[in-house]
Amino acid sequence: MKNRVINPNVSVDCVVFGFDTQSLKVLLIEQKAVEGMSGHQALPGDLVLNDESLDDAAARVLKELTGIEGIFLRQFHAFGDPNRVKQVQDLDWLKSYRDQPEARVITIGYYALVKMDEFQTEASSFAERVFWQDIHEIPELAFDHNSIMQRALDRLREEFENRQVGFELLPEKFTLSQLQSLYEAIEDRELDKRNFRKKVLKEKLVTALDEKQTGVVHKPARLYKLNLEVRSKSPVHGSFVTVKF
Amino acid sequence: MKNRVINPNVSVDCVVFGFDTQSLKVLLIEQKAVEGMSGHQALPGDLVLNDESLDDAAARVLKELTGIEGIFLRQFHAFGDPNRVKQVQDLDWLKSYRDQPEARVITIGYYALVKMDEFQTEASSFAERVFWQDIHEIPELAFDHNSIMQRALDRLREEFENRQVGFELLPEKFTLSQLQSLYEAIEDRELDKRNFRKKVLKEKLVTALDEKQTGVVHKPARLYKLNLEVRSKSPVHGSFVTVKF
DNA sequence: ACAAAAGTGTTCGGGATACACCCATGC
DNA sequence: GCATGGGTGTATCCCGAACACTTTTGT
Known part of the structure; x- marks a missing residue:
């Protein structure tokens, strides 16, 4: 049995788009609360393991947090601002859930398209709740997840213009x-x-x-x-x- | 003065395209030889520092190895196969130039377009030599650099079709x-x-x-x-x- | 004069756009 | 019977593709 070592410096985040015959939605999680602080809303994402590929990590993390599996995730961008996980409002959460809360983390963004009604979500791991949110009503998210989400949307639209239909x-x-x-x-x-x-x-x-x-x-x-x-x-x-x- | 800490798990690699009024070229380096072994040819790339962004790392590394600076580098893909730096022919080189030669390294690929004749190259750091190579005559490169290079070329062509002209x-x-x-x-x-x-x-x-x-x-x-x-x-x-x- | 690349117009077909009215169903 | 979205055809314009000969320079 392999010893699965967590890499403290590299994570993946997943932007999963769904469509309800009306408008575009994104899959978000609510983080479990820490010490009485209410949990933040965020994209499903976590650190990668040292013996798995980035693609595998994205699939695993998405499944662990939301229960969704078997979908195709496409990598779209790496986010590497040295301060992207250094904001005060995220520190308590990191201290509770990360061995090295101060570590530099670069994250690889993935996006996916799913038929909303074919997948039922189930929050687990550090996700308290999983929900679909209209892309026009995205709340403030943890870390730099708002800009990751916006970037994924831009990319989705580019691919669409490129005739790569969803x-x-x-x-x-x-x-x-x-x-x-x-x-x-x-x-x-x-x-x-x-x-x-x-x-x-x-x-x-x-x-x-x-x-x-x-x-x-x-x-x-x-x-x-x-x-x-x-x-x-x-x-x-x-x-x-x-x-x- | 900041203590510039090298992150052992994240690197950048640069695919710089040039054009000589005839054909497309790519900028390659020849690694300095190790213990009598001849150096491999490779894309310019190296580990990132913990206090710099990925974009800054790409610019710094390209300058350190090839002397080229002041160009716009566009990130195009992250490469994260767990074994991408584990091939035997690369191990000796890693042992000489890396503190943690066995570390898992994911790399972020950047590409750029330059007017070949406006930049003069100058090999330094672990680059023995810097040269332009026709894209139809790319030799075997270190690590997974052949597939990174191919992927950059695909991306260049996609952007071109997308009317983002060079x-x-x-x-x-x-x-x-x-x-x-x-x-x-x-x-x-x-x-x-x-x-x-x-x-x-x-x-x-x-x-x-x-x-x-x-x-x-x-x-x-x-x-x-x-x-x-x-x-x-x-x-x-x-x-x-x-x-x- | 000749070699070598520069420069120049027309025709044709297909795809994109603009536009308005009747149809089948549930209530 | 009426409200609601489903379903249909035509005319026009613009763009992309195909295609061949004359012009200007250096040698």
Whole structure:
């Protein structure tokens, strides 16, 4: 059995995006309270172990804190300001949970896209609570997590413009309007319904199913699924579903 | 005076691209030989100090090893395979130059674009020699530097497609043919001369100068300079010259 | 005069954009 | 029957791609 040594200088933080057919959400944790101080809200993240890769660390940490596993996490940036974990409001927490609370920590940011309703979260380890927060209503987070989160969002939008699409954010069966809402939420602009449909159908991104919505108070929409044949040709490292749009 | 402590677990590596009006080059060092073993070729890189940011570390290390300073380095990826510095052929070198040769090291990759002829290199520290190497003729490098280099090249090409152009690679005054060669070298494909000129001129990326080439054995070309007004609107963190093309 | 790269316009097809009305369902 | 989102076609513009010959210099 390996002795799993914690590396005091390197951590990972995960920015997990979800979509509820309306707006973009981010997965946050509330840290367990320390000595009567209320816990801060933060991105799920922790120090890496010396015998695991960064990718493995991100997956492990996310699972330990939130219960979510089996999703693809993409590394997007390393944050290395020497003072990024030195703010007073974070010190008590570090003293309780870290062997070397004063250590210089650089953190590697990962982001991921998930279908919110397919994952149930379960707080554990030092997470008191796990919750989804609308990206327009992010509270003050621990350490430099607000800027990490903002950077992840910028990156998500860049990848999107780059035609590396996020079907991960939709349920398996979806309507074209839901797909359009996803594009609109991420790109933060409105799209023309007819043009959107024309493009999606012409490029065969999706396949129509013999199924319709039920229980809606209007004309029920046709359901579609992703056509997995189509892939981007650009050198992408990892495995988001990447389609030219 | 600060005590500058070396962090044994975090390093930076720099992939500096240059262009000689023909092809893309990368800046490499040859490590000083250890105990009669010939030095390996490698990217310029070293451990970070505990009181400097990652960006500062990249600039410092590049200067210490190659003499190049004052260029913009963009972070592109963190490499964290637990065994990336554990190969036998690198161990002797590590034992000579590192206090903790067995330490787990994750490295942050930076890339940069420079006008080759404006920088003169000067090897120092553990660099025996500094040289430019054509990207099609990269030798076997130390550690995982071949994959870091490849990843940087992929990233350069992505940024290019993203319309974040690299005028940094050209002299201040250049001909449209040189600009076209740059695009062709980076994108690795041929472009139509007339279409290329039309696009560049229509978008006012460049301004014509009242000057021509001299000493060439053919019709002398008009010289142009970059039009600095034009900038990309996407959220770019850093300061490459980024123009929509 | 000849070699070598500079410079210059037109045509065509496809994709992006703009735009308005009828349809099926639940209440 | 009415409120709600679903679903459909056409005209225009702009951009990218394809394509060949004349011009200017140095030798």
